[in-house]
Amino acid sequence: MSSLRATLLGSIAVLLWALLALFTTLSGGLPPFQLSAISFALGAAIGLPSLIRQRARLKGLPLRVWLLGVGGIFGYHFFYFTALANAPAAEASLVAYLWPLFIVLFSALLPGEKLRAGHMVGALIAFGGAAMLIARTGFDIAPEYWLGFGAAALCALIWSGYSVASRAVGAVPSIIIAAYCAISALLALASHLLWETTVWPQTTQAWLALLALGLGPVGLAFYVWDIGVKRGNIQLLGVLAYAAPVLSTLVLVLAGLAPATPVLLGAAALIAFGALVAARA
Template sequence: MATLFGILAVLLWGMLALLGTFTTRLPPFQLLAICFCISALLMFGKRLYRREPVFTRPGLTLPQWLIGITGLFGFHFCYFLALRRAPAIDVSLIVYIWPLLLALFVANRQTVLKALAGGILGFIGIALIITGDSSLALDQAHWTGYLLAMCCAFIWSSYSFYLSRSDNSVEDIGWLSAAVAILALLAHLGLESGQWQLSGTEWLGALLLGLGPVGGAFYLWDIGLKRGNKSLLASFSFSAPLISSVLLALAGINDWSMNIIIALGLIFTGALINNWPKRAPRLSQPDTA
């Protein structure tokens, strides 16, 4: 069941692009502040529903606070800055090295080669989805953007690996979300200009993002990594851009492409290689002669 929660988190991340079409006018840090505020409210709402103490102090240690905030806020901070300094296609492709890194982090000596081979196939599938018919030309003038995108990949894969070994409560994601909401608001006030008179469609989009890919999904990801099949979740993470492309095509925003079919085959094959069960050693038969 825990693995299913992790898979659901990836499915929600696949909805990010579609739901984001409702909020394209909003500055990114302003939207991030709203979404993580909603994410924090999920924790308080759950406690109210169960008639539990609402403001029970979090049990997070200092390292858990630092790594949690770095993962949730640091990832988005680097991502938004990378998009200002490099083309979106290049940034997106570099960022999605993180499932490959996570697969390597959770592998052991016996499975690391399988994780690498499966991860490379999954990454090629992602490359087909993200680049589409466009050409990928890494320009030295955008090196700061590429470096920030690589930071995103390392931050999220490291944060995810840390989650898989951390003993914090899943509810603590709510406290981390509250901290990230405050930091995002400060970043918005310092780096962006915007106004808070959102339309009904924009509020709806922000609400759905906060309940799903930029909020609720982080709780599900925490459960999946702590109690589920980490290797399978790392492999399935490659499918988020694929899910996004399919949903955009179904909504009539993007066109269908043969790349979607090819990417599906590559991602599935990569996941199969990475998660192929080890063959049990054959027991030698005793000599009865």
């Protein structure tokens, strides 16, 4: 597969993640770990037939491969929910959304990759756009929120580390994502049973949103992202990832669930310009 095609496939993940907030909102306010357990199970189901057919290719994989995949997918979500529970959502989200910038930085450690000034400048410009959007209501860094900020920082490090380190296990077929999701579903279920009260969707719309969430942003997105970071332009994917919060807000606006503001336009312009700078690099 060519680098361009892999990059285009990886960028589909960004488009799918733009639907995350919409489907989560419409799913009826399920507890986070319960929502994750169901979504991960659906994500695993997408690749289950292919996983069974290719199971011979996955035999004998070293433990580090499983720790990388499950640690990346489940670990990110575990600390993200911890961050939201212990810090204001806007601030925690902004810290967690350092992961695209870290991807650009960490990519310099990969064999055959070269970090150019344009990659860094583009990533910083795009981060400025995301910061403008996420922190538009202010920024509170009170000491009582440091646990949440610490968890959010771990989110950023875990997902960027997982994304970049996936290049080192590029020979492992991307269908392994189905197994990662299945194990993550079990871990999320255990977390739910330990800390949450079960709540079920009350409407058909909520059930459909839950199904779409598991098949798209928490399902297919992981598969195409794996292809992109293993075989595509990882620096450009890192910068393009900053489009997700802007597109997510735009989707909510179009769905009538959020107001349109000038900040959205400014953030989109910065992210688009940052992506252009990175692409030219």
